Amino acid sequence: MLKIAPSILSADFARLGEQVAECERAGADVIHFDVMDGHFVPNISIGPVVLSAVRRTCGLRVDVHLMIENAERYVEAFAEAGADTLIVHVEANVHLHRVLEQIRALGKHPAVALNPATPANLLSQVLDDVDQILVMTVNPGIGGQQFIRNVLPKIEQIRQMIGTRTIELGVDGGVDQTTARAAAECGADLLIAGTSVFHDSRGIAKAVQALRG
Ligand code: DX5
Numbered sequence: 581m582l583k584i585a586p587s588i589l590s591a592d593f594a595r596l597g598e599q600v601a602e603c604e605r606a607g608a609d610v611i612h613f614d615v616m617d618g619h620f621v622p623n624i625s626i627g628p629v630v631l632s633a634v635r636r637t638c639g640l641r642v643d644v645h646l647m648i649e650n651a652e653r654y655v656e657a658f659a660e661a662g663a664d665t666l667i668v669h670v671e672a673n674v675h676l677h678r679v680l681e682q683i684r685a686l687g688k689h690p691a692v693a694l695n696p697a698t699p700a701n702l703l704s705q706v707l708d709d710v711d712q713i714l715v716m717t718v719n720p721g722i723g724g725q726q727f728i729r730n731v732l733p734k735i736e737q738i739r740q741m742i743g744t745r746t747i748e749l750g751v752d753g754g755v756d757q758t759t760a761r762a763a764a765e766c767g768a769d770l771l772i773a774g775t776s777v778f779h780d781s782r783g784i785a786k787a788v789q790a791l792r793g
């Protein structure tokens with residue numbers, strides 16, 4: 581089953597509650613919440629206070645993508661603020677196994693993200709510790725970038741590595757109707773999309789439908 585996760589980084593933050601509710605009515609499966617610290621990635625975005633507000637306005641699962649250093653210091657705050665899944669980056673967490681265990685102990689779904697240049701084999705020792713793998717198809721930190729097609733074989737490779745495990749395989753960055761198809765054909769079953777959902781002149785509902793199609 582293919583899941584659609586609008587990334588609220590591209591939402592109109594002055595109308596965030598309304599737009600999240602619109603995603604829910606449009607049949608989105610998950611809300612993707614991007615956290616940036618200005619160190620691991622160039623931008624600074626939103627934190628636990630905004631997450632609690634989103635949590636209050638919607639009944640959907642919320643996946644929190646932590647594009648931050650020292651994730652172990654913050655996972656508890658995001659868990660308390662209402663995250664369902666906590667996604668940490670392989671590149672930003674030297675003690676990756678420890679932070680994944682910490683997330684599991686908080687009763688949340690542990691997930692791991694990989695930058696475009698990071699090889700799939702870095703996941704080999706954590707496959708039994710995660711519920712989601714997020715493959716970045718842009719360099720993280722900015723919305724509205726172009727999907728990097730060279731990452732497609734890595735999506736296929738990770739699908740093979742997952743085997744029969746129940747791990748979701750997400751793609752994040754530059755996902756639109758065309759690239760969604762390519763990613764899904766390589767085995768992705770969770771499509772994260774910011775610009776193509778929130779900047780579609782036909783509105784959020786049509787954009788979500790188009791991605792599912
Ligand atoms: C990028 C973020 C993405 C971003 C995707 O650093 O992790 O979730 O919002 O945005 P689009 O779909 O515009 O590439």
Ligand code: ZN
Nearest residue numbers: 587614645752
């Ligand atoms: Zn993201």
